[in-house]
Amino acid sequence: MDSQDILTILQHHAALLAMLGGLLLHWVMPVPDYINPLSYCRRFALLLSGKVNHQADSEQQRRLSGILSFAIIWLTLAVLLIATAQLVWQPAFYDLFLLWLALGWKPTHHLGQSLATSMSQKTKAQRDCCSPAN
Numbered sequence: 158m159d160s161q162d163i164l165t166i167l168q169h170h171a172a173l174l175a176m177l178g179g180l181l182l183h184w185v186m187p188v189p190d191y192i193n194p195l196s197y198c199r200r201f202a203l204l205l206s207g208k209v210n211h212q213a214d215s216e217q218q219r220r221l222s223g224i225l226s227f228a229i230i231w232l233t234l235a236v237l238l239i240a241t242a243q244l245v246w247q248p249a250f251y252d253l254f255l256l257w258l259a260l261g262w263k264p265t266h267h268l269g270q271s272l273a274t275s276m277s278q279k280t281k282a283q284r285d286c287c288s289p290a291n
Contacts (some may be wrong), residue, residue, distance in 0.1 A: 171247075171248070171249040172249065172252065174248040174249060175252040175253040175256065176252075176253075176256060177214060178249075178253045179252070179256030179260065180255075180256075180260070182253065182257050183256075183257055184259070187260075187261060187262025188257060188258055189261075190261075193258070194234070194258060195262050198230055198234070199261045199268075201230060201233075202226070204251040205223070205226050205229070206226065206232070207255065209222040209223075209225075209226055210222065210223075217228045222243070
């Protein structure tokens with residue numbers, strides 16, 4: 158096998174290489190909590206909830222504002238993903254980066270545990286309970 162054969166094999170199996178590269182990158186350098194997309198969504202949701210949630214509003218108005226806030230957050234993420242997908246030089250690198258971000262599951266796991274605990278106690282989840290640092 159010469160170098161040309163190796164390059165053609167690598168080009169045909171780019172998705173597999175991206176998966177292996179993402180796993181290796183996560184093993185060497187896990188995703189820090191401060192760049193985890195969940196933490197950005199959480200911060201944005203807290204800022205947005207301060208603007209749209211008012212105690213004087215009716216239940217229907219609060220439900221509508223919650224649905225619209227949820228849609229704004231996820232549509233913003235979808236637009237960012239689509240825009241960055243258009244800018245990448247090699248799609249395998251983009252897949253590697255997304256896999257690396259997705260493998261940073263610890264903050265999500267801790268958030269899920271704290272929410273499950275607070276829901277089992279039938280108390281409202283507070284900001285301190287839902288922080289990714291816990």
